[in-house]
Amino acid sequence: MRRNDALIGWLFIAPQVLGFAAFVLWPLISVFWNSFYRTNLLSGISTFAGVGNYQQLVTDPVSPTVARVTFFFCIGLVVLNLGLAMLLAVLLNQRLRGAAVFRTVFFSPVVVSLVAWTIVWNFLLQDNGGINSLLHVVGVDGPNWLRGDTTALVSVIVVQVIKNVGLNMVLFLAALRGVPRPLLEAAEIDGAGPWRRFRSIVFPMISPTTLLAAIVTVSGSLQVFAQIQILTGGGPADSTNVLVYYFYQQAFQNHDFGYGSALAVVLFLIILALTLAQWRLRRRWVFHES
Amino acid sequence: MSRKVLLYTGLVLLAVPFLFPTWWMITASLLPANEVLSFPPKLFPTSPQWVNYAQAFGEYPLARQYFNSLYIAAAVTAGTMVVASFAGYAFARIRFHGEKLFVLVLSGLLIPSEVTIIPMFRMVDALGLTDTHWPLIIVPVFGAPGVLGTFVMRQFFLAVPDELEEAGRLDGLGRFGLFRRIALPIARPALAAVAIFTFLNSWNMFLEPLVYLSDKNLFTLPLALTQYVDAYGGHLWNIQLAAAVTTVLPVLAVFAVAQRQFVESLAQTGLKG
Numbered sequence: 322m323r324r325n326d327a328l329i330g331w332l333f334i335a336p337q338v339l340g341f342a343a344f345v346l347w348p349l350i351s352v353f354w355n356s357f358y359r360t361n362l363l364s365g366i367s368t369f370a371g372v373g374n375y376q377q378l379v380t381d382p383v384s385p386t387v388a389r390v391t392f393f394f395c396i397g398l399v400v401l402n403l404g405l406a407m408l409l410a411v412l413l414n415q416r417l418r419g420a421a422v423f424r425t426v427f428f429s430p431v432v433v434s435l436v437a438w439t440i441v442w443n444f445l446l447q448d449n450g451g452i453n454s455l456l457h458v459v460g461v462d463g464p465n466w467l468r469g470d471t472t473a474l475v476s477v478i479v480v481q482v483i484k485n486v487g488l489n490m491v492l493f494l495a496a497l498r499g500v501p502r503p504l505l506e507a508a509e510i511d512g513a514g515p516w517r518r519f520r521s522i523v524f525p526m527i528s529p530t531t532l533l534a535a536i537v538t539v540s541g542s543l544q545v546f547a548q549i550q551i552l553t554g555g556g557p558a559d560s561t562n563v564l565v566y567y568f569y570q571q572a573f574q575n576h577d578f579g580y581g582s583a584l585a586v587v588l589f590l591i592i593l594a595l596t597l598a599q600w601r602l603r604r605r606w607v608f609h610e611s
Numbered sequence: 612m613s614r615k616v617l618l619y620t621g622l623v624l625l626a627v628p629f630l631f632p633t634w635w636m637i638t639a640s641l642l643p644a645n646e647v648l649s650f651p652p653k654l655f656p657t658s659p660q661w662v663n664y665a666q667a668f669g670e671y672p673l674a675r676q677y678f679n680s681l682y683i684a685a686a687v688t689a690g691t692m693v694v695a696s697f698a699g700y701a702f703a704r705i706r707f708h709g710e711k712l713f714v715l716v717l718s719g720l721l722i723p724s725e726v727t728i729i730p731m732f733r734m735v736d737a738l739g740l741t742d743t744h745w746p747l748i749i750v751p752v753f754g755a756p757g758v759l760g761t762f763v764m765r766q767f768f769l770a771v772p773d774e775l776e777e778a779g780r781l782d783g784l785g786r787f788g789l790f791r792r793i794a795l796p797i798a799r800p801a802l803a804a805v806a807i808f809t810f811l812n813s814w815n816m817f818l819e820p821l822v823y824l825s826d827k828n829l830f831t832l833p834l835a836l837t838q839y840v841d842a843y844g845g846h847l848w849n850i851q852l853a854a855a856v857t858t859v860l861p862v863l864a865v866f867a868v869a870q871r872q873f874v875e876s877l878a879q880t881g882l883k884g
Contacts, residue, residue, distance in 0.1 A: 329786045330709050333701035336694045337761055338712055340753030345719045348727035348734070355729060412622060417615075425870065426626045431877060432866045433633060435815045436833035437855035441632045444639065444848055447648065451635055454652040483628050491878040544723050547817035551837060565725050572729055573822055582729050589726040596721060 349589070355582035367579075374583035383559060383567065390474065391543070391564045397478045398542040403534060405482060406489035411519070413490075414497045424494070428487035435484070439551045442480045443467070446552070470560040473553050477561055481548055485541075489534045496530035497523065529603075536599045540592050564588055633859065640664070640853035647848045663853040667839075672828050673854055676835040680858075683747050683831060684813040690752040691760045691809045692802055699764025700790050704776070713765070719758035724750070725818060732822055746823050747816065747831070756812045760805040767801035768794060800872075807869075807876035814862070832858045 359370040378384055409427055413420045430438060445451040446466040453463035466476045500523055508518050524531075546565050549555060555562035555570065562570075565588060572581025634654075639647050640663055641656035667673050702713045724731075735746045751757060771794060779793040820834045827838065836858065839851035866873050 326705055326786055327707035327709075330701045330705035330707040333697040333705070333790075334709050334712065337698035337716060337753065337757070338709075340694065340749075341716050341719055341758065344731070344750050344753045345722055345727060345755075345758075346715075348730035349722055351730035352727060409625065412618065412625075415618060417618065423622050423626060426629050428874060429633070429863065429866070430629055432811070432862050432873060434833065434855075434858050434862060436817060436836050437636070437859045438632065440836055440851060440855050441636045444647075444846075444852065445632065445635065449648045451652055483632075487629075488878055491874055495878075540721075540723070544725060546725065547833065550817075550821075568725065569818070573732075578729050578733070585726045585729060589722065592723065592726075593721055 352582045352585050352589075355578060356586045358582075359579040360577075370579060374579050377580055378583055378587070383562070386559045387562055387564055387567045390560065390562055394474060394478060394545070394561075394563050395539060395542045397475070398481060398545075399535060399538050401478060402482045402486050402489060402538050403531065406486050406534070407493050407531075409486070409490045410493035410497055411523075413494060424490075427490055430484045431487045433484070435547055436551065438484050439480065439548050442476075443552050446476055446480075467553055468557055470557060473557060473561050477545075477548055477552055480552065481542075481545055489538065492530050492534050493527060496527040500526050532599060532603055536596055539595050539599070543588065543592055564591075633863075636852050636859070637856055639849060640856045642849055644847070644849055660849070663849045664857070667850050667854040667857070670850075671835070671838070671854070672830075673835060673857070675828055676830045676832055677857070679744065679829060680814060680832040683744055684810050686748045687751050687756075687813040688806050688809045690748070691757050692805055694752055694757060695760030695764045695805055696795060696798065696802065697790075698761045699766075700768050700794055702761070703765045703768035704771070704794070705786070716758055717762060719755055720762070722755060724754055727754075728818065728822060735823060741823050742826050742829060743823075744829065747813075747819055750819070751809075751813055751816070756809055760809060763805050764798065764801055767798055771797065800875075803872050804876035807873055811862070811877070 355367075356374050357370060357372070358367040359373060360367045413424055413427075447453075448465040448468070452466065456463040464472050466472045504522060505518055508522055513521065543563075544565055545563065546569065549561055549563060549566045550569075553561040555566050564584065568581055568584040568588060571577045571584060575581075638654060638656055641659040641661070642653060642663075643660050646653060698716075701707075702710060731746065731750060732741075735741055740746060775793055775797075776789050779789050784792060815833060816831065817833045820831045824830055824834065827835070830838070836851065836855055839847045839854060841847055
């Protein structure tokens with residue numbers, strides 16, 4: 322039985338492991354390898370370039386902008402997403418009639434297809450689109466959202482947060498249910514106000530969920546592509562050109578596979594480093610392990 | 612009392628940006644072209660222009676693209692469910708050296724498809740498979756979405772009590788029988804979770820079709836939706852939004868019926884961003 326078991330085990334995992342090797346592992350090694358080569362697209366010949374592509378990364382005049390935009394995009398998205406998710410979860414965790422309906426409403430954009438969602442917002446955010454029409458009704462002259470440096474970046478962040486905040490809200494709701502009510506009632510008797518109860522009891526107790534949500538959201542924010550492509554195309558003047566979009570431009574619009582590979586490697590290393598760092602932080606920051 | 616009123620007011624205000632876009636998508640899809648960006652904005656179509664939908668399907672290969680998206684997502688989902696339940700079962704319940712490969716496979720979750728798409732594109736190109744649906748079907752089954760499926764199945768099978776399989780063994784079932792007759796039938800909730808997030812992931816795929824496809828008849832819906840522009844690059848908003856509505860409503864309808872499963876599936880796995 323045991324030997325037979327092992328054989329069947331190998332057969333069972335074979336498709337997943339072989340497929341993983343062919344379509345994930347090999348391409349990952351290959352992208353590192355490619356990043357040290359320069360490919361001439363006319364001749365199709367690759368020549369060894371050493372760290373040339375990485376040197377280009379340092380001297381590329383667009384690099385600092387991409388780095389800055391990516392940083393602010395990630396920070397803005399994660400802070401706004403987690404903050405709003407926590408707020409919605411706390412509001413819906415009150416004993417409240419109709420809470421289930423609101424939960425459905427806040428979750429619904431998650432299942433709306435991403436491109437359709439982005440197209441509606443593209444329509445709403447036009448200079449003469451729905452948002453500005455509504456603002457005009459109340460006497461405010463709205464900006465051309467997607468054409469201003471700051472407003473474009475903020476718009477992309479907000480559109481993405483509203484799309485997916487429902488996921489983290491659901492996670493936080495489940496975590497809030499795990500906070501024992503007697504503890505909160507005792508604190509109330511001791512004179513702790515709502516904010517104090519949240520800060521000293523609820524927040525520390527849901528910190529494992531916060532960490533998990535932060536990891537998923539950070540690495541997700543580094544992969545936001547379709548939204549940028551549809552809303553701004555990375556503009557105006559690269560003000561929304563995040564790393565993954567710049568990677569796409571270099572690899573598939575300029576057809577520079579060598580430089581594109583170097584950018585992909587950087588993207589991978591950032592995701593890896595952030596995830597590992599957050600797991601390490603867990604020990605110090607998280608109050609208890611569930 | 613006033614606290615309740617305040618709470619409801621806050622929730623209703625917060626709900627506006629979540630509901631309004633879908634509402635406006637439907638409204639604008641039924642407006643004539645010259646009223647789409649009119650002022651004051653129309654919140655109800657006074658004379659619904661169903662012709663927008665006829666145009667979206669009649670003047671563009673939308674029906675064909677719809678079929679592409681559906682069958683690709685169905686194939687990816689079926690493939691992932693098979694591969695993930697076999698692998699998830701073996702990783703969870705069979706004691707053998709292959710177990711150690713689980714951590715390696717799990718690392719796939721840290722490797723987004725963007726990172727590997729250059730070598731994948733070159734491989735697909737070398738095999739002459741650009742402008743086919745093969746890369747859109749095969750790669751997700753084994754890439755990050757498939758790995759997530761294997762992970763979810765493994766977690767489920769880990770929690771299956773030993774006594775259940777012991778009973779099956781006494782009834783003379785071999786390893787495959789234990790998997791097929793005991794473990795798989797009770798794994799339905801996990802399989803449903805895998806099916807939901809795999810289907811939606813494929814349904815929403817954007818970068819891969821953008822990179823691999825150039826023939827409009829082969830496009831999937833997300834890519835197809837971006838094509839509604841006139842000869843000068845101006846947006847044909849009402850027609851584009853009509854097409855968008857047709858991609859959103861079916862999913863929302865299924866969501867309305869199976870809300871709990873959707874929430875559980877998507878919340879435990881997490882989508883992008």
